[in-house]
Amino acid sequence: MFAVLEQRPLPCIEAxxxxxxxxxxxxxxxxxxxxxxxxxxxxxLDFAFALVNLAGLSFLGLGIEPGTPDWGRMLFxxxxxxxxxxxxxxxxxx
Numbered sequence: 001m002f003a004v005l006e007q008r009p010l011p012c013i014e015a016x017x018x019x020x021x022x023x024x025x026x027x028x029x030x031x032x033x034x035x036x037x038x039x040x041x042x043x044x045l046d047f048a049f050a051l052v053n054l055a056g057l058s059f060l061g062l063g064i065e066p067g068t069p070d071w072g073r074m075l076f077x078x079x080x081x082x083x084x085x086x087x088x089x090x091x092x093x094x
Contacts, residue, residue: 060072
């Protein structure tokens with residue numbers, strides 16, 4: 001929301017307002033290309049956080065059912081070798 005509000009004083013939005021373009025057209029045509037990279041970054045980061053949360057819950061036994069391949073479940077099942085071979089943490093991520 002703040003990214004959209006930050007677009008208000010930009011020269012391209014002011015020029016569109018000066019030309020008499022309606023507020024709805026400015027909102028749906030001119031602002032989205034300016035905020036799309038910010039929205040994409042938020043979506044990618046939220047997806048990454050969701051994957052890490054899912055792996056953490058699966059490691060604790062609260063995630064998806066056993067038998068379904070999951071990074072947290074793989075770490076939980078092989079937790080006895082994690083201290084002797086720490087690289088094993090990264091192998092399920094491939």
